[in-house]
Amino acid sequence: MARVHRETPPTQNHKHGSIAIPMKCNDCEGKGKTDCADCEGTGTLDLDCDKCIGEGTIRESGMTLRCPECNGEGRISEDCPECDGEGQKDCEACGGSGEE
Numbered sequence: 001m002a003r004v005h006r007e008t009p010p011t012q013n014h015k016h017g018s019i020a021i022p023m024k025c026n027d028c029e030g031k032g033k034t035d036c037a038d039c040e041g042t043g044t045l046d047l048d049c050d051k052c053i054g055e056g057t058i059r060e061s062g063m064t065l066r067c068p069e070c071n072g073e074g075r076i077s078e079d080c081p082e083c084d085g086e087g088q089k090d091c092e093a094c095g096g097s098g099e100e
């Protein structure tokens, strides 16, 4: 049988009751994607706010004000650059095919 290797990860396998069951990749459990390690699958990174350096407040004219950049949270969320905010990356073990 011919196995066609495709670059794109399989979305749905339409073969029902097929005799050929490809070996699933252990790393991604056949999904072809793994959780991004950088953002732990969330797709966003929590970073200390640059403006208030994580304090949540800024000082202005002797007054302490809530930081407008982070709304007083001290943290800001950014799209993870490693996975473009998707939270998932192509599995390195199987190159995104989901099969071994």
Ligand SMILES: [Zn+2]
Pocket (backbone or CB within 6 Å): 036, 037, 038, 039, 040, 041, 043, 044, 080, 081, 082, 083, 084, 085, 086, 087, 088
């Ligand atoms: Zn990520």
Ligand SMILES: [Zn+2]
Pocket (backbone or CB within 6 Å): 049, 050, 051, 052, 053, 054, 055, 056, 057, 067, 068, 069, 070, 071, 072, 073, 074, 075
């Ligand atoms: Zn801030």
Ligand SMILES: [Zn+2]
Pocket (backbone or CB within 6 Å): 025, 026, 027, 028, 029, 030, 032, 033, 091, 092, 093, 094, 095, 096, 097, 098, 099
């Ligand atoms: Zn894999």
